[in-house]
Amino acid sequence: MKIIVFIKQVPDTATKIVLAPDGKSLDETNVNFVINPYDEFALEEALQIKDRDPLTQVTVISLGVERAQNALRSALAMGADGAVLLKDEALLGSDAGATARVLVAALKDVSFDLLLFGKQGVGLDQGQVDIRVAEALGLPHAGVVVKLEIDGGRAVAEREIEGAHEIMNFALPAVVTAQKGLNEPRYASLKGIMAAKKKPIEIRDCAALGLRADQVGESGSLTRIKKLSLPPARKEGHKIEGDPASQAKELIRLLREEAKAL
Amino acid sequence: MKRILVFVEQRDGQIKKAALETLGEAQRLGEVHGLAVHTALVGAALDAAAEELSTHKIDRLWLAEAPALRLYSPDGYTTALQHIAQESGADLILFSATSMGRDLSARLAERLQAPLASDCVAIRIEGKRLEAERPVYSGKVLATLELMGDGPYLASLRPNVFAAAAADTVDPSRIARVDLQVNETDLLCRTAEVKSAAGTHLDVAEAEIVVSGGRAMKGPENFAILQELVEALGGALGASRAAVDAGWIDHQHQVGQTGKTISPNLYIACGISGAIQHLAGMSSSKIIVAINKDPDAPIFQVADYAIVGDLFKIVPLITQEVRRMKGA
Ligand SMILES: Cc1cc2nc3c(=O)[nH]c(=O)nc-3n(C[C@H](O)[C@H](O)[C@H](O)COP(=O)(O)OP(=O)(O)OC[C@H]3O[C@@H](n4cnc5c(N)ncnc54)[C@H](O)[C@@H]3O)c2cc1C
Numbered sequence: 315m316k317i318i319v320f321i322k323q324v325p326d327t328a329t330k331i332v333l334a335p336d337g338k339s340l341d342e343t344n345v346n347f348v349i350n351p352y353d354e355f356a357l358e359e360a361l362q363i364k365d366r367d368p369l370t371q372v373t374v375i376s377l378g379v380e381r382a383q384n385a386l387r388s389a390l391a392m393g394a395d396g397a398v399l400l401k402d403e404a405l406l407g408s409d410a411g412a413t414a415r416v417l418v419a420a421l422k423d424v425s426f427d428l429l430l431f432g433k434q435g436v437g438l439d440q441g442q443v444d445i446r447v448a449e450a451l452g453l454p455h456a457g458v459v460v461k462l463e464i465d466g467g468r469a470v471a472e473r474e475i476e477g478a479h480e481i482m483n484f485a486l487p488a489v490v491t492a493q494k495g496l497n498e499p500r501y502a503s504l505k506g507i508m509a510a511k512k513k514p515i516e517i518r519d520c521a522a523l524g525l526r527a528d529q530v531g532e533s534g535s536l537t538r539i540k541k542l543s544l545p546p547a548r549k550e551g552h553k554i555e556g557d558p559a560s561q562a563k564e565l566i567r568l569l570r571e572e573a574k575a576l
Numbered sequence: 577m578k579r580i581l582v583f584v585e586q587r588d589g590q591i592k593k594a595a596l597e598t599l600g601e602a603q604r605l606g607e608v609h610g611l612a613v614h615t616a617l618v619g620a621a622l623d624a625a626a627e628e629l630s631t632h633k634i635d636r637l638w639l640a641e642a643p644a645l646r647l648y649s650p651d652g653y654t655t656a657l658q659h660i661a662q663e664s665g666a667d668l669i670l671f672s673a674t675s676m677g678r679d680l681s682a683r684l685a686e687r688l689q690a691p692l693a694s695d696c697v698a699i700r701i702e703g704k705r706l707e708a709e710r711p712v713y714s715g716k717v718l719a720t721l722e723l724m725g726d727g728p729y730l731a732s733l734r735p736n737v738f739a740a741a742a743a744d745t746v747d748p749s750r751i752a753r754v755d756l757q758v759n760e761t762d763l764l765c766r767t768a769e770v771k772s773a774a775g776t777h778l779d780v781a782e783a784e785i786v787v788s789g790g791r792a793m794k795g796p797e798n799f800a801i802l803q804e805l806v807e808a809l810g811g812a813l814g815a816s817r818a819a820v821d822a823g824w825i826d827h828q829h830q831v832g833q834t835g836k837t838i839s840p841n842l843y844i845a846c847g848i849s850g851a852i853q854h855l856a857g858m859s860s861s862k863i864i865v866a867i868n869k870d871p872d873a874p875i876f877q878v879a880d881y882a883i884v885g886d887l888f889k890i891v892p893l894i895t896q897e898v899r900r901m902k903g904a
Pocket residue numbers: 327351789790791792815816817818819830831832833834835836846847848849850851852853854857867868869870873885886887888
């Protein structure tokens with residue numbers, strides 16, 4: 315099998331967020347960047363398929379800036395066979411639609427059986443790029459998947475919905491997007507880390523992807539961040555004192571009379 | 577802009593509450609800007625749902641029915657909705673940010689080569705453009721997004737944030753059937769089966785009241801204490817990742833970054849410290865109650881009502897109070 319896993323480098327969720335002076339982006343000075351956690355589930359799933367069938371080839375692709383090499387290097391250390399970084403000044407500011415266009419371009423002339431994504435890139439939490447790629451390629455997709463079984467050319471995926479799971483049936487090639495619960499991502503072994511140092515990361519720019527500058531980046535995007543702001547502060551909380559019985563009584567009174575929540 | 581189309585999600589013929597909230601917001605925008613409001617129902621055997629929906633103030637109800645669409649198919653539903661989008665000439669298409677809405681909106685956006693804002697907490701029409709507000713970076717930041725181009729514009733709205741539409745009078749003349757031929761063999765991907773999670777408990781993402789437990793619960797058996805409060809209040813049971821990872825409760829219940837993002841009317845956090853990844857999932861709740869032994873727990877920074885104390889003592893007393901209140 316040939317599997318391609320798409321990984322995005324994102325700020326660690328524990329990072330303290332500081333807005334940049336332009337009011338539209340993050341100040342990246344002290345931000346720690348990691349592989350999007352959902353993409354780790356996607357990668358682990360690919361590696362487990364490879365564990366069962368060693369002929370499987372796993373390639374990771376990321377659209378990003380120079381530092382995204384670190385994410386790709388970590389993926390190689392976990393066990394991916396090859397890595398591609400899609401990097402070009404013109405790609406900066408690509409929204410979900412433009413990002414999908416670039417990823418699709420990177421798949422031209424590439425053969426694959428399965429495309430794995432995370433269910434969303436944490437931070438912006440859009441959950442669009444994965445599904446847009448599936449639609450652009452005319453492929454079936456199963457999103458928010460917690461269980462995947464592949465048998466021959468077909469797959470059965472279990473996807474999480476409100477209070478239930480949907481069991482989806484489809485043929486390969488296909489797009490599957492990973493949810494927490496699909497698996498437990500492995501840690502890179504020392505041997506993996508050493509081996510990753512020797513694996514090359516292929517870098518492709520717009521010209522190599524056959525994309526014109528106006529199809530990507532800000533000029534190729536139909537959405538734009540106008541402003542980032544801090545959400546309105548919640549008003550100071552009310553501390554309820556007393557012994558447990560009076561605390562419970564007072565809470566219910568406040569919820570009824572003041573908050574009108576009951 | 578002239579026309580708004582609302583995708584009205586139904587499962588087993590039951591219209592989702594979140595869909596009526598999205599409709600409510602569409603009606604509000606429609607009134608302010610003088611726009612027609614159309615709705616779309618997609619599935620099979622939709623007579624009852626169509627009748628229910630036709631009691632709402634809408635200009636048209638588009639009905640796309642086919643046996644093959646009884647259960648969700650991303651590409652099948654996209655094709656049905658693409659038809660309706662064209663027939664209705666909608667320039668703004670709204671979804672609820674549910675599992676189905678988020679999935680379908682992304683696929684339709686790509687098919688229509690349209691911009692999409694996911695999981696919005698506010699939308700505004702500004703001249704010819706749509707502006708959308710959505711929480712980003714674990715809810716620490718609010719992003720204002722501009723949608724551009726010639727339309728249509730797509731947006732999915734976060735459940736429990738917008739006021740639901742109220743029923744009016746039945747008007748069957750609002751219903752228009754879309755001629756649609758979809759066979760099972762045409763579908764790239766289809767749902768073979770929907771497996772309900774154990775029991776028929778309300779999902780955290782859909783409940784108005786959520787009571788959550790964290791690591792302090794110490795074991796699966798103690799969740800019964802919270803379950804009693806949940807039942808007394810008529811809500812859903814939530815959990816922190818620590819409780820889920822310990823195997824005390826199913827992941828379906830997890831609230832937070834890698835769980836569900838919810839905005840209930842009332843969120844009661846019991847023995848949860850309030851890590852940023854947990855706050856990401858619940859900080860847009862309307863009223864937050866926190867019960868924690870540690871007066872310095874970060875959860876208290878977002879709490880409207882704070883109780884410093886032992887949850888094992890306090891929660892059963894709260895349940896008693898609720899029962900007394902409801903009994904009265
Ligand atoms: C990438 C990533 C994603 C994550 N996603 C999520 C997510 O989706 N959801 C999530 O919740 N977490 C998530 N986490 C984990 C998060 O960082 C915290 O570890 C987790 O939320 C802690 O859970 P907790 O509050 O239950 O436990 P703890 O932090 O251990 O807190 C337990 C609290 O209980 C209090 N307590 C103890 N005994 C009692 C008692 N008897 N009565 C009252 N209070 C008591 C303590 O004072 C303490 O504050 C994620 C982490 C990472 C790195």
